[in-house]
Each structure stands twice: as C-alpha cells, then as structure tokens.
Amino acid sequence: VDRSGSMGGAYIKAAGEALLLFLRSIPPGCLFNVIGFGSRFIRLFDKSVPYDQTSLEKATAHASSLRADLGGTELLAPLKSIVSEPVQEGHPRQVFVLTDGSVDDTSRVISLVKQNAASMRCFAVGIGSGASTSLVKGIA
Secondary structure (H helix, E strand, O other), X not given: OEOOHHHOOHHHHHXXXXXXXXXXXXXXXXXXXXXXXXXXXXXXXXXXXEOOHHHXXXXXXXXXXXXXXXXXXXXXXXXXHHHHOOOOOOOOEEXXXXXXXXXXXXXXXXXXXXXXXXXXXXXXXXXXXXXXXHHHHHHO
C-alpha cells in the first residue's frame, strides 16, 4: 500500500477501503502480509502469516488506520524484498499494489516484476486520476 505523502486525504482512505475489501476476500488457508511503502517500507507482520481471525483482525485495524506518512514513492525496495523470500509450497505469490501515482524507477519496477513473473503474479490498483497508467499496466 502506497503510504507516500501524496496519498493524504481521500486517497489514503480509498486505499484503506480497497485493502479492507482485499482482506475480506482472501480464501481460507492462504498466507498474507501487508506492506506499506514510501521512502521506506514497513511490514505489518515479520513474514507472511496464515489467514485466520486473529491476523484478519490485526490487518483490518491496520487498514482502518492507514496514514500517508512514509515520504516518497519508492516501490522497488519492497518488491525486491518480496521476491527475495522463498515461495511457500502450495501458496503462489500474489502481490497487489495500491498506489496513487508515479513511483521512483518505474522502468526498473516493471522489469523486476517481469523477471519474476514465473514465481509471482502482480496486480495494480491505481488510486485517483493521477495514477501512473504506465506503472499500473506495466506491472499488471
């Protein structure tokens, strides 16, 4: 979830609502995590956790209290961190990116996603009218 400064106001609220929808749509038996990104990135959980009532409650509370407090819009570092982790057997890696605009190094982000297409499915949701269509289309 993009938590850069430009996500303030209605955009961060929309991202939180989209995240809530995603969280409530996770099938039982899945592993998940929520990563906020900006100039740095923060994981909700140290590693992906099983989807259960406890983890859903923590993630739901997090989604309801999102803030646009992480500075710039750097997506490359969190994506590199995600792809550096081994894929859990029986749990395909799926990444959903919620962002309002252009990120730093768009071409390198798209390249990283394409290089890891065999082990990761990536989806992007553009928040607001200023969302980067090249990024959203490029990583989807």
